[in-house]
Every structure is written in structure tokens, then in C-alpha cells.
Amino acid sequence: MEVHPGLGVERVSEAADLKKKLICEPIRNNFSNLRELSRKLKSIQRAAFRRKYGNLLGLLELDREMDIVTALTQYYDSSMRCFLFQDFQLVPTIEEYEQILDLTLGGGIPYRHYEQHSSILTISSITKIP
């Protein structure tokens, strides 16, 4: 299971051939504090978290290489709503996102947007922030 960057780049030898589209900068949040805090959870609590919210803690621990995603965004074609590569197209799907987040839709209701924002009261009762 190795990725070999370098293979298959024969056809794009010159940097000038690279798509020179927009560079979309991802927002760079600093997660180190949050990781530190999340490690206070014991394994049984982590399991409870996962049941409730899916695999968010796994995502939080992930060291990501942002530049590859930045590179990917340049291949997005907004009229076709997919990523266009040399000889194929690729789109992320709901099923794949279910897997990544470890939350299956199966029979459940997807998120529905309401015009009304949730009330401050609800939020403060969940978070116990007065």
C-alpha cells in the first residue's frame, strides 16, 4: 500500500502544463489544543463519543498534508461538479463520506435546514454555558 508520486507524471513533465487555476487556500485552524483536551477522555468515553458523533476524534488526530488537497481542488470542474483528471472523473459520494465519518444514514434522517436558528436556550442547556 504505497503511493508513488513520480509514476505517471511523464505526460506532465513541465510545470507549465499544470493547471494554473485558482489556488484555494484551506483554512488552517490549529488543533493542538483541542487534541490535548480530547486526550483527557478515557477509552470508554471515547467509545461513547464515537457512537454519538462518529469518528470525529480520529479525524482530529489526523496529520494531514494540506498541499495535496490544495492541488486536488485545482482539478475541480464547477460545471460538471466533479474532479476532472487526465482520463477519468471522480466525485466524493455520500457512501464514502458515511464511511469516513463512521455514521451510516441507513434509515435515519439526513440533516434538514430550518430557517430558524436553534435557540440560545437549547445551546446553553447542552453546553452548560450560562
Place this chain on the structure above:
Amino acid sequence: MEAHLLQLSIKEDWETFIDVLALIIYGTLLFPYSNDYVEYAAIDIFVAVRTRFENPVTAVLADTYLALDLCYERKVRKMLCSMHVLYVWLMARISDNILGVKCPVELVARKKLDKRSRKDWALFVAGLIQKKIV
């Protein structure tokens, strides 16, 4: 928020701790808006998941498409969507035995990528062809 989280951990109120931690992750990782600020939309989705047991997967995916579209159509320079999820997705697609396993996140986390410059990655993505994708 993080200070509040610390307080909760000192009080050992783990149930609330889990909720607040999830809310912060919603605001910063799943639906990022800006540093140190959780957007109201992210709070709404969190509340829907927490109280009405709705599923956020479609929202995360839709947000990804919206952010990509905004980048192109309105020339917004910031990608405001979950780059973590998109990253895992991409890595899963370009490595052989990840897709279809139960938790791709752990496998991607275990895979160490070499540090490469932005230009090298751009070349790598440009060189992707069909047979390399699972």
C-alpha cells in the same frame, strides 16, 4: 470554549464534555468558518444531530461541493469545508486497500506521507490516471 472544556474536565462532567468537544469539532473541523469562531450554521447542524438525531453526512458533503463552487464562481480564495474529510477521501481513492474497509481514517492516519513541496503534489495530482485509482 476551550477554557470551558477544561473546566468541565476538572469537574469531571464527561457527558457535557463530549457534547462541547463535538460542538467545537463541528465548528472548526467539519464546518470551519474562521479561527476561534464557531459559525451559527455549524451550531444548528450540531443541535440537529444532538437533539433530533439527524445525520450530518449529507451536510458535510454538500458543504464540500458548495465550497468548491464558491472558490470557482465567486473567486473566493478560502476553502471553507472539511479538508480533513476530503483529504481522507482522496487518500482512500489513491491507495489500494483502503476503500471498503471499516474505518479509512485510521488507515490513512497510519500511512505516512513524505513531505513534499506544493509543486510536487501538484505534479502528482496532475499525473493521476485511471489505473492508479481504486
